[in-house]
Amino acid sequence: MRWLITGAGGMLGQDLCTVLAEAGADGVLPATRAALDITDAAAVRAAVAGVDVVVNAAGWTDVDGAEAAEDAATAVNGHAVRVLAEAAGARLFHISTDYVFDGTATAPYPEDAEPAPINAYGRGKLAGEEAVLANGGYVVRTAWLYGVHGRNFVRTMLRLAGERESVDVVADQEGPPTWSYALAGQVVALAGAAAAGRAAPGAYHGTAAGQTSWYGLARAVFAEAGLDPARVRPTTSDRFPRPAPRPTYSVLGHERWSGTGVPALPHWRTMLTTAMASLPAP
């Protein structure tokens, strides 16, 4: 299969390229932003024309920045995705987010739950999802990603552990910490299942099983690193005001994987142990 990976320079994009290289895939076009700006409609149509699978890992990911620049964020996360979706149809595997939901649920959001974003980033991502689904493509919603590339919570905690005696971390948001490399493997497997006729287009949830708070994750990171988890202290989100409101509950259900032959991702805690063995020292 010939693959186009957009956003190939990002945290997930780099892991997608790694997974494909490890699988021995040839014909992979790793399109960084410099190589393919997805807001360039003509370039997108030309790039999509020659490939069998498109994974869109490109996105405006500055959640707080989107509040003051919603049009610019939606140009990338909504309008550009519509062009991709119209060009690629069922060949498109698009990465979306738990932020399309409002976070008021008390049980995991199923794949067909009603979206109701509470911030500008979520509204733009929802516009992208709607375009993909209307054109018969695949949406993979993820959340709370961390990995070896780029800035992310796990790497930040490892860095802060070396700089401070204690770290205050919010304990009033719940989610599924998810290793971007594991998600990359799942997305590649989903494309394989789709090619084999085992996975219908639509929305899938690419998040770890289980849930914890950012505080719980930080304690687990310290424990995995052989540090005292008591150095992490719980606090509340109102101590860290940010421009974009966050959903307080970001746990997603995984029913749609059954029947595809692609396993749902493992529990976040075992995943963290595996992941941290591969993270470089901060």
Ligand SMILES: NC(=O)c1ccc[n+]([C@@H]2O[C@H](COP(=O)([O-])OP(=O)(O)OC[C@H]3O[C@@H](n4cnc5c(N)ncnc54)[C@H](OP(=O)(O)O)[C@@H]3O)[C@@H](O)[C@H]2O)c1
């Ligand atoms: N990180 C999370 O916790 C999380 C949670 C839920 C969903 N997601 C979704 O997962 C996907 C991947 O995110 P990530 O965590 O890997 O973020 P990331 O590291 O910020 O990667 C996003 C990539 O998209 C690129 N990009 C931005 N605008 C572009 C454009 N107009 N054309 C082409 N490329 C563009 C960025 O390039 P520059 O760096 O040069 O701007 C960056 O390389 C995104 O769709 C995001 O919404 C992430």
